[in-house]
Amino acid sequence: MSNVRHMQPDQADPHGSEQYDAERYVLGGSMHKPRDIPAVRALIRGADFALPQHERIWNALGHLYDHGTEINPFTLRVELEQRKELGLAGGLAYINQLGDWALDAEYHAELVRKAADLRAEADLGRRIVQQATAPDAEPGAAVTFIDDYLQRQKERAHGRSGDPADALLAELLDASSLDNMPTLEPLVGDLLHLDSLARVVGPSGHMKSFMVIDFAAHVGTGMKWHGHHVRQGTVVYLVAEGARGIRKRVRAWEKHHGVKMTDVLFLPRPVQAMSPEWDTLIEAMRRLAPSMIVIDTQARVSVGVEENSAKELGLVVDRMEQLRAATGACVLVIHHTGHVGEHGRGSSSAKGALQSELHVSKKGDRAANIVVTLKTGKQKDDEEGSDLQFGLKVITLDGEKKPDGRPVTSVVLESLDLRPKPLERDTPEWLVVVLDQAGIDMAWGAPRVIKWCQTQKIDMAKNKIEKAVQMRKARDSFDDPRLTASVPFADLPKNLPSGPYTQTPQPELGRSGEFGDNPRSDLPKNAGEVMGRPITEPPSPTPLSRGWGGQGEGGETDTADTPSKPLCNICRQPMNADWAARGYDTHIGCDPATGSHPRQPHDAA
Numbered sequence: 001m002s003n004v005r006h007m008q009p010d011q012a013d014p015h016g017s018e019q020y021d022a023e024r025y026v027l028g029g030s031m032h033k034p035r036d037i038p039a040v041r042a043l044i045r046g047a048d049f050a051l052p053q054h055e056r057i058w059n060a061l062g063h064l065y066d067h068g069t070e071i072n073p074f075t076l077r078v079e080l081e082q083r084k085e086l087g088l089a090g091g092l093a094y095i096n097q098l099g100d101w102a103l104d105a106e107y108h109a110e111l112v113r114k115a116a117d118l119r120a121e122a123d124l125g126r127r128i129v130q131q132a133t134a135p136d137a138e139p140g141a142a143v144t145f146i147d148d149y150l151q152r153q154k155e156r157a158h159g160r161s162g163d164p165a166d167a168l169l170a171e172l173l174d175a176s177s178l179d180n181m182p183t184l185e186p187l188v189g190d191l192l193h194l195d196s197l198a199r200v201v202g203p204s205g206h207m208k209s210f211m212v213i214d215f216a217a218h219v220g221t222g223m224k225w226h227g228h229h230v231r232q233g234t235v236v237y238l239v240a241e242g243a244r245g246i247r248k249r250v251r252a253w254e255k256h257h258g259v260k261m262t263d264v265l266f267l268p269r270p271v272q273a274m275s276p277e278w279d280t281l282i283e284a285m286r287r288l289a290p291s292m293i294v295i296d297t298q299a300r301v302s303v304g305v306e307e308n309s310a311k312e313l314g315l316v317v318d319r320m321e322q323l324r325a326a327t328g329a330c331v332l333v334i335h336h337t338g339h340v341g342e343h344g345r346g347s348s349s350a351k352g353a354l355q356s357e358l359h360v361s362k363k364g365d366r367a368a369n370i371v372v373t374l375k376t377g378k379q380k381d382d383e384e385g386s387d388l389q390f391g392l393k394v395i396t397l398d399g400e401k402k403p404d405g406r407p408v409t410s411v412v413l414e415s416l417d418l419r420p421k422p423l424e425r426d427t428p429e430w431l432v433v434v435l436d437q438a439g440i441d442m443a444w445g446a447p448r449v450i451k452w453c454q455t456q457k458i459d460m461a462k463n464k465i466e467k468a469v470q471m472r473k474a475r476d477s478f479d480d481p482r483l484t485a486s487v488p489f490a491d492l493p494k495n496l497p498s499g500p501y502t503q504t505p506q507p508e509l510g511r512s513g514e515f516g517d518n519p520r521s522d523l524p525k526n527a528g529e530v531m532g533r534p535i536t537e538p539p540s541p542t543p544l545s546r547g548w549g550g551q552g553e554g555g556e557t558d559t560a561d562t563p564s565k566p567l568c569n570i571c572r573q574p575m576n577a578d579w580a581a582r583g584y585d586t587h588i589g590c591d592p593a594t595g596s597h598p599r600q601p602h603d604a605a
Helices: 016-032 034-041 052-066 073-082 092-098 105-133 141-157 162-172 175-180 208-221 243-257 275-286 310-329 348-353 430-438 448-457 462-473 577-579
Strands: 184-187 194-204 235-239 264-267 293-297 332-334 358-362 371-379 388-401 407-415
Touching: 016 034, 016 052, 016 092, 016 105, 034 052, 034 105, 052 092, 073 092, 105 141, 184 208, 184 577, 194 208, 194 310, 208 235, 208 243, 208 264, 208 293, 208 358, 208 371, 208 407, 235 243, 243 388, 275 310, 275 332, 293 310, 310 332, 310 348, 358 577, 430 462, 448 462
Parallel strands: 194 332, 194 358, 235 264, 235 293, 293 332
Antiparallel strands: 358 371, 371 388, 388 407
């Protein structure tokens, strides 16, 4: 009976089984998420566990945590064995079973605390009755029990010893204990993290909400965000501004990516941060445990707050922090910049509380040439990364039309950084593509390719040509998406052979004894005087449009005929200069089948 706390039969807790389950959830949850142990310690003590075996396990967990030891069933078993308490703690099988009780340890610690307080009150009542009914009872003697009980409750409110200073000293960590502190867990690449407060700022109409919806959708689905790692989790989006337009954006994203936007929940109204309903929101989010909570926008959930006042805005930020602390989520706030500069509107004191701040801006006047830039304005504990740029792709929503019959459209972001840059001329990689486009046999060795380059007036160093030949023969050993025939290359020689290339190579391209005379060539010996084998040349690539590189076919510099901006190779309309400088020769939204880009809402009818 050493493993059961003493209690009179008539005082037994009718909810004992449920109470013990809460204790198991505290232990199992602490094993799975040791970072929650400090929060649990702030709520309960070992003596609060109804089962002494649970107190022993809790004390062992605390010892492992304080000494920076990894916590798992094995290390817990070893610690209990060293204490000679494994049997009293329920044995190895019980320790392993606790691994299945992995729920919110902090939440269940509150239940354990409540049950412990009720037991203490029941014990107080029992002692008062025993004192009052004893043969030598004296009036007022039971008051000492009440005084002791009240003193213990007061001490507990201030810390274990009752001294607030001792309670604070107990929170101090030495250098070795710092390893037990939880590190930032990435949520979206190096941009956003769990259990942090972040903000996206930018001028009105500069695609902030589109950027954040893109974040939310990728977190909800678990898809990589434009090549960056994403940790999948539930997202709650408070659409406090522009709720009617959110549906179009979601449907456009789903159509573009071909998947449903799962695990993303929307609340289409604001919840005021300074109102009692915000506490309801905190409790609801604590129960849901999302990975990301989006607040769109800061101004719409802080109506009546003087945002230029550091004091009033500080209270709003504190409410955001309460939401973060209760959920462990990334609380991402959307906010507008002021009339001047890139800083968030209002008092700058809010920025100090942020883990991350991202700036969104755009250039261009229509979807076909808009470039959206995402810039890291602040990363409290990480290096600020380089800027990321996106284009807009127009998406037509299926089965939806405007009253005048025009299709309903929206836009999605497409990364411009993921598209490969054009190959540099006269490099081995460039020559690989030239040889492929010309239909040159893979079996040709370096000497034959060198002679062929001379006939095509391709002036390259011998070692580069040899490298290109090696790359073609070992194509599986490298991975460069630019070396695929599906990528348009405009910077190819203008005099590549045209038409079916089925003639036998001319003598100047090689001879029957070349294989023996040139060890570097791996051209197989052929019977008689037949050299090589017929190969078919694919159609020559579309030549580079004038004005793109500033030179005509003959190398002369274009003057009057050169347009001020490079033209899209499909629709022949001017492109955004920043976009073209990255090497793109088409708009994202252009349709090769029709030769035009989709009509935009602001286009003339």
